[in-house]
Amino acid sequence: MAGRRRRRRLRRFAVRVPQYVLIVLVAATANFALPRLMPGNPVELLLGEDANRLPAETIEKELADVGLDQPLLTQYGRYMSGLAQGDLGYSFRHRRAVSTLLRERLPWTILLVGTALVVSTILGVALAAFAVWRRGRRRDVASIAVFTFLESTPPFWIGLLLLIWFGANLKWFPLFGSVSVDRTTGLARAGDIGVHLLLPAATLVLASVGATFLLARASLLGVVSEDYVLVARAKGLRERTIAIRHALPAASLPIATSVLLRVGSLAGGAVIVERVFSYRGVGTLMLEASFGRDYPLLQGGLFVLTLIVVGVNLLGDLLYPRLDPRVRR
Amino acid sequence: MATDRLGDRHQAAGPILEVTDLRVTYDAGATPVQALRGVTLCVGTGDAVGVVGESGSGKTTLALSTLRLLPGEAAISGSVRLGGQELVGAPAEVVRRHRGRTAAYVLQAPGRGFNPVRTIGSQIAEPMRLHLDVSKPDARDRTARLARLVELDPDLLESYAHELSGGERQRAMLAMALACDPPLLILDEPTSGLDSTTKAAIAETLGRLRQEQGLALLVISHDFSLMADLTDDLAVLYGGVVVEQGPTRTVLTDPRHPYSRDLLGAYPSMTTQKDLRGIRGSAPDPADPPTGCPYHPRCTQAIDECATWAPELSPVAGRRIACLRGGVLTRLAAKNLTKSYRTGLRRTVDALRGVSLEVREGEVVGIVGETGSGKSTLVRLLVGVDEADAGTVEWEGRTLATFEKAEWADFRRRVAIVFQDPFEAVSPLLSVAEVVREPLDVQHIGSGSDRAQQVAAALAGVGLPPTDAFRSRRAHDLSGGQLQRVAIARALVLGPRLLLADEPTSMLDASEQAKLLVMLKDEQLARGMAMIVVSHDLALVRKVADRLVVLHAGEVVETGPGAEVIAAPSHPVTRALVKAAATLGTR
Numbered sequence: 001m002a003g004r005r006r007r008r009r010l011r012r013f014a015v016r017v018p019q020y021v022l023i024v025l026v027a028a029t030a031n032f033a034l035p036r037l038m039p040g041n042p043v044e045l046l047l048g049e050d051a052n053r054l055p056a057e058t059i060e061k062e063l064a065d066v067g068l069d070q071p072l073l074t075q076y077g078r079y080m081s082g083l084a085q086g087d088l089g090y091s092f093r094h095r096r097a098v099s100t101l102l103r104e105r106l107p108w109t110i111l112l113v114g115t116a117l118v119v120s121t122i123l124g125v126a127l128a129a130f131a132v133w134r135r136g137r138r139r140d141v142a143s144i145a146v147f148t149f150l151e152s153t154p155p156f157w158i159g160l161l162l163l164i165w166f167g168a169n170l171k172w173f174p175l176f177g178s179v180s181v182d183r184t185t186g187l188a189r190a191g192d193i194g195v196h197l198l199l200p201a202a203t204l205v206l207a208s209v210g211a212t213f214l215l216a217r218a219s220l221l222g223v224v225s226e227d228y229v230l231v232a233r234a235k236g237l238r239e240r241t242i243a244i245r246h247a248l249p250a251a252s253l254p255i256a257t258s259v260l261l262r263v264g265s266l267a268g269g270a271v272i273v274e275r276v277f278s279y280r281g282v283g284t285l286m287l288e289a290s291f292g293r294d295y296p297l298l299q300g301g302l303f304v305l306t307l308i309v310v311g312v313n314l315l316g317d318l319l320y321p322r323l324d325p326r327v328r329r
Numbered sequence: 330m331a332t333d334r335l336g337d338r339h340q341a342a343g344p345i346l347e348v349t350d351l352r353v354t355y356d357a358g359a360t361p362v363q364a365l366r367g368v369t370l371c372v373g374t375g376d377a378v379g380v381v382g383e384s385g386s387g388k389t390t391l392a393l394s395t396l397r398l399l400p401g402e403a404a405i406s407g408s409v410r411l412g413g414q415e416l417v418g419a420p421a422e423v424v425r426r427h428r429g430r431t432a433a434y435v436l437q438a439p440g441r442g443f444n445p446v447r448t449i450g451s452q453i454a455e456p457m458r459l460h461l462d463v464s465k466p467d468a469r470d471r472t473a474r475l476a477r478l479v480e481l482d483p484d485l486l487e488s489y490a491h492e493l494s495g496g497e498r499q500r501a502m503l504a505m506a507l508a509c510d511p512p513l514l515i516l517d518e519p520t521s522g523l524d525s526t527t528k529a530a531i532a533e534t535l536g537r538l539r540q541e542q543g544l545a546l547l548v549i550s551h552d553f554s555l556m557a558d559l560t561d562d563l564a565v566l567y568g569g570v571v572v573e574q575g576p577t578r579t580v581l582t583d584p585r586h587p588y589s590r591d592l593l594g595a596y597p598s599m600t601t602q603k604d605l606r607g608i609r610g611s612a613p614d615p616a617d618p619p620t621g622c623p624y625h626p627r628c629t630q631a632i633d634e635c636a637t638w639a640p641e642l643s644p645v646a647g648r649r650i651a652c653l654r655g656g657v658l659t660r661l662a663a664k665n666l667t668k669s670y671r672t673g674l675r676r677t678v679d680a681l682r683g684v685s686l687e688v689r690e691g692e693v694v695g696i697v698g699e700t701g702s703g704k705s706t707l708v709r710l711l712v713g714v715d716e717a718d719a720g721t722v723e724w725e726g727r728t729l730a731t732f733e734k735a736e737w738a739d740f741r742r743r744v745a746i747v748f749q750d751p752f753e754a755v756s757p758l759l760s761v762a763e764v765v766r767e768p769l770d771v772q773h774i775g776s777g778s779d780r781a782q783q784v785a786a787a788l789a790g791v792g793l794p795p796t797d798a799f800r801s802r803r804a805h806d807l808s809g810g811q812l813q814r815v816a817i818a819r820a821l822v823l824g825p826r827l828l829l830a831d832e833p834t835s836m837l838d839a840s841e842q843a844k845l846l847v848m849l850k851d852e853q854l855a856r857g858m859a860m861i862v863v864s865h866d867l868a869l870v871r872k873v874a875d876r877l878v879v880l881h882a883g884e885v886v887e888t889g890p891g892a893e894v895i896a897a898p899s900h901p902v903t904r905a906l907v908k909a910a911a912t913l914g915t916r
Contacts (some may be wrong), residue, residue: 227437227441227442228441228442228444230436230442231434231436231442231502232444232455233398233428234396234398234428234436235428235429235433235455235456235459235508236425236426236427236428236430236456236459237455237456237459245455246444246447250444250446252446323446324445325445325446325489325491326445326489
């Protein structure tokens with residue numbers, strides 16, 4: 001029986017792989033096209049206000065240097081063949097390989113988004129479970145109001161408020177950056193990273209915990225009225241055991257779906273939050289690249305983000321049958 | 330046979346479950362809903378007790394109360410003692426320790442009782458790990474043993490609920506309930522939603538478990554046949570009150586509370602052959618329960634006091650019922666009637682030789698016999714037209730022979746007769762209205778306009794047009810079917826409590842006969858009255874009669890529920906009658 005199940009799961013997976021390959025190809029093409037649809041060109045922005053006064057030959061030479069003098073189709077061909085070899089190209093602006101830049105910055109964003117995702121999920125689900133189990137009409141209404149408000153608040157506004165209160169007024173936390181330059185070793189560095197992480201992560205948590213809470217609350221409410229919760233209670237289980245071992249696993253499918261879907265939106269939120277806190281993540285990098293029309297960096301960064309989102313979806317496909325055996329059919 | 334007891338059980342002496350004056354009110358919406366209004370129930374160690382009732386009777390509330398599983402908005406008062414421990418008002422932790430251990434709950438719909446994302450086996454093992462100090466491997470062994478005990482393939486323990494059939498899920502549910510070897514199982518509709526074969530198999534398993542494990546059962550259901558299979562004692566719940574309580578066999582074969590009787594009448598079973606009968610009116614609204622006896626608005630024998638007095642359970646005929654009138658009334662009772670006629674100077678004919686008969690409220694008794702069996706004589710005696718040589722006829726407990734004039738008038742008003750031949754019974758010169766009004770005139774009931782109204786109602790009741798044109802028609806202008814209807818309208822116009830119909834359809838063709846019988850049954854359901862149908866036609870009588878009385882040569886040779894008499898006739902005369910009854914095709 002177990003062997004048959006594993007085979008079935010493998011087959012499911014095998015069916016999905018071409019779909020994912022297709023998605024990545026389409027996304028890569030879009031990543032190529034989108035930056036080039038923006039007005040202006042990288043050389044003008046690179047050379048600044050002087051660009052108008054420079055002779056046309058200089059500009060053409062600069063364009064040829066970065067390969068922008070070629071027809072679009074040739075550029076596309078180079079880009080795709082580069083991708084196939086794992087080469088993300090060379091940033092105009094930073095004069096460095098895109099992959100090196102991303103390798104430097106990505107861990108910070110992953111740290112920020114990952115922390116926010118984990119904390120907001122745990123917090124949201126725990127608060128929802130608490131609200132559902134201890135439900136009193138007035139408190140329920142109040143919690144819904146608070147979390148709906150939080151959910152509809154833009155992250156930059158929350159970020160600015162936190163920055164003003166805790167950073168500028170109370171001076172509890174640094175105002176910008178992701179790590180201080182002077183602390184470089186061991187625990188001191190870890191603590192420093194934590195202190196820098198706290199406000200931006202808290203901003204993202206506050207901006208996204210509402211959605212998790214509301215969804216988890218709705219899913220749990222659907223579950224607690226199910227007969228098996230009554231049966232679990234009739235077996236003599238403690239309320240906490242019922243919540244953790246019966247209600248949460250049964251409600252986990254929609255919660256997991258929302259968590260995975262939120263990776264994309266959190267990455268978007270991270271761009272804003274990184275900007276507000278001058279955090280050294282991919283978000284800041286991409287924002288700069290977009291202002292500078294740094295095509296290779298934009299393409300590369302977007303491509304890596306695409307891979308992450310697709311990877312998360314793949315993870316979901318693998319995870320769902322484990323969360324809910326009814327999906328396995 | 331060696332019994333596979335799952336473990337030693339420290340059994341307390343005395344009843345395992347004692348519910349005393351239990352009241353539960355749900356206070357959620359605008360008006361509080363009284364689900365239980367004083368229920369007392371006792372399950373002894375190893376006993377099997379059933380609680381039967383329709384949806385809304387409070388039976389699920391009762392099941393949940395026994396483990397205090399009611400939702401937060403339920404206010405509970407009275408007493409629930411489980412294994413000697415009072416649960417009402419006990420701390421949650423104390424109640425929790427008894428759940429699954431002293432009594433286990435088996436849920437109504439087995440499909441939804443299992444968590445869909447966890448394996449069946451892990452859920453069965455869960456209470457063991459909780460209540461009994463067993464290791465994980467031991468729990469697994471025990472789970473497999475439990476599966477075998479409830480006849481569930483142990484391989485299925487690794488499956489999820491959606492992979493099992495309804496019957497398998499119910500067996501798994503039983504295994505889970507038995508996990509901690511509780512002395513009491515509470516089964517809430519254990520077989521609803523299962524097909525009849527699976528149902529029977531589950532019932533059989535339950536019966537065996539009860540024997541082998543010494544389990545006590547509290548079975549909550551609306552299914553009488555399950556009760557007959559599983560339980561020794563039965564309580565009938567209506568409107569949050571127990572209305573009848575006694576040995577299951579006694580209650581099911583001879584229900585005495587009007588509600589139990591009516592509910593059984595509505596239950597399809599192979600032991601009744603007549604048509605199903607609904608109960609008039611609808612179940613009480615628990616937010617606004619009727620005062621007095623909860624059944625009085627639907628009861629056909631209710632008197633004014635029923636609306637003000639809530640009856641207590643009191644013993645009647647081997648069980649206890651809560652009815653001010655002492656249960657289903659016996660309207661007419663004949664005891665040892667003997668009658669002989671002189672046919673010549675020295676010759677007499679024994680028309681009746683010790684005939685006894687009982688007709689209860691709401692019941693249809695069919696008297697079947699060949700010509701000359703004494704049917705007509707019996708009818709004459711029953712309605713007091715003739716007097717018996719010996720024996721008595723009683724109307725609601727009073728002997729006809731001792732009646733005063735006023736009592737006779739009352740009796741005549743309450744017992745109506747429909748004769749075989751309407752052309753003989755109805756004067757051809759009277760108009761339809763006059764025929765139907767005649768009894769009202771004779772009894773001096775109501776004013777002229779009242780009478781006209783009652784006549785119109787009676788005519789409408791029997792399906793005749795209450796128009797002036799029809800009412801002024803002469804009896805001799807009508808067809809046989811119409812005339813018989815007019816005769817029935819005349820019989821019903823006084824609102825009788827007993828209708829005696831002597832071969833009411835013998836003059837009619839088959840389709841008229843069917844329509845007339847359906848109409849009679851409808852009238853009986855709507856008004857609530859007893860009926861005696863006298864006929865030689867067994868095929869016809871069995872369709873309407875609850876009970877058959879077979880008469881032969883002035884004696885009752887056989888009596889019993891219609892289906893039993895027909896399926897297994899014990900007397901040669903009955904056999905002959907059954908054989909002679911109309912059949913289509915081969916028997």
